[in-house]
Amino acid sequence: MGMSKDRLAASAGVAAVTVALSLAVLKFLALQATGSLTVAASLADSAIDAVASMTGLAAILYASRPADEDHAFGHGSAEDLAALGQAALILVSAAAIAWGAVSRLVAPTPAALAExxxxxxxxxxxxxxxxxxxxxxxxxxxxxxxxxVAADALHYLSDLLPNIGAVAALAASRWYDLPWVDSALGLLAAAILARGAAKxxxxxWDALMDRGADAATQARLHDIAAHHPGLIGYHxxxxxxxxxxxxxxxxxxxxGGLSLHEAHDIGAGLRHKMLDxxxxxxxxxxxxPA
Structure with missing residues (x-):
């Protein structure tokens, strides 16, 4: 039997926290050895990811709680609040990466790297x-x-891009003496991150403001209702x-002439089709009654 969706989401949160802490330790060792600013930026990104993943995991666990007397519709909005906070954190990270890239591009002399x-x-x-x-x-x-989980994945995409940029910068420094490569990649990464965070x-935000479901979902629901037998209409x-x-x-x-049982069966049939x-x-x- 497959894992429930709540447990599946929680497993992604646990994996994210574990990987973030492991990456932070590895990058700290690399920073001590190389003195690379790109490695330092990647280390800071991993530290932010670890905090965000812990917050996201807490939101997932809270959102999976069943409805209760005070929250009759469940606790799912906790995920939307956490996602909104994570998006803001990603935007800050993107701005910091862009600022660092521009600062290094205009610097008269790039810092020397080692190891x-x-x-x-x-x-x-x-x-x-x-x-x-x-x-x-x-x-x-x-x-x-x-x-x-989608927002957290974007965090780790934000971790992946600086990692690649750091490899490119270290390689360019060691073999080609091209320090500007890292800055150019940093600006590209910042743009990608900002776009993803906005999405x-x-x-x-739409979920927290009770905006309707997406157009495809609404069209599917209308199609189910329009073709359900026994309905004279719906609104x-x-x-x-x-x-x-x-x-x-x-x-x-x-x-209006249907019995209560007949009316109930038609409504229940429609409900089950939508749940399917x-x-x-x-x-x-x-x-x-029509």
């Missing part, structure tokens, strides 16, 4: 670990729809999201 070979080896190990984690996170985000933030189809949950409310128009299409949804069907 580039050791630094390249450490950053290579970091890249492999980050790629493995990214693969797992993207799988979990696709299966669960968790915005926190994550927009999705989380007021409303949707909203909270974390990984989809909430659906619909009014259906039925023949969207297993994480909560669907409420209001029955009105």
């Amino acid at each position: 580039e070979g050791f630094g390249i080896a450490v950053m290579g190990v970091s890249i492999v670990m980050t790629l493995a984690l990214l693969g797992w996170q993207r799988h979990v985000a696709r299966v669960t729809g968790s915005r926190v 994550i933030a927009r999705g989380a 007021d189809l409303k949707t909203r999201t909270a974390g990984r949950r989809l909430f659906v409310q619909i009014h259906v128009e039925l023949d 299409a969207f297993p994480d949804a909560e669907v409420i069907v209001h029955k009105d």
